[in-house]
Amino acid sequence: MIHGDYRLDNILFMKRSNEVLVGVVDFQTAAVGCPLLDVAYFIGAGLVPADRRESEDELLQAYLSELDRFSVAVSHDEAWALYRRYTFAGFVMAVVASMIVKQTDRGDEMFMAMANRHAQHVVDLDAFSALAD
Numbered sequence: 001m002i003h004g005d006y007r008l009d010n011i012l013f014m015k016r017s018n019e020v021l022v023g024v025v026d027f028q029t030a031a032v033g034c035p036l037l038d039v040a041y042f043i044g045a046g047l048v049p050a051d052r053r054e055s056e057d058e059l060l061q062a063y064l065s066e067l068d069r070f071s072v073a074v075s076h077d078e079a080w081a082l083y084r085r086y087t088f089a090g091f092v093m094a095v096v097a098s099m100i101v102k103q104t105d106r107g108d109e110m111f112m113a114m115a116n117r118h119a120q121h122v123v124d125l126d127a128f129s130a131l132a133d
């Protein structure tokens with residue numbers, strides 16, 4: 001299962017004693033799909049391009065390490081290829097979602113930031129060439 005709109009706005013955090021509880025909301029776009037879509041979407045939306053470029057491979061590696069803890073084996077090369085391919089998901093969501101929700105100044109700013117970040121993500125990773133693989 002994938003969330004489909006996995007970004008910081010859809011994750012809630014609550015500190016309780018010595019722990020932090022995390023909850024995910026907004027499941028209108030949940031579907032069966034490749035989890036690397038959510039990973040690419042989350043990293044592409046959540047970080048400004050300079051920070052993303054600096055840390056995305058480390059974040060992907062952390063994700064793969066967590067999968068490994070649950071005996072889910074995905075090679076770095078396979079994950080990187082899928083990650084590159086799914087950079088388009090965030091851009092598509094930014095465009096489509098901006099057309100189907102009520103327009104607000106805050107929403108316009110958010111969707112423009114998302115579209116710009118995801119478009120730069122596609123360019124930075126030469127994602128068009130990943131579609132041919």
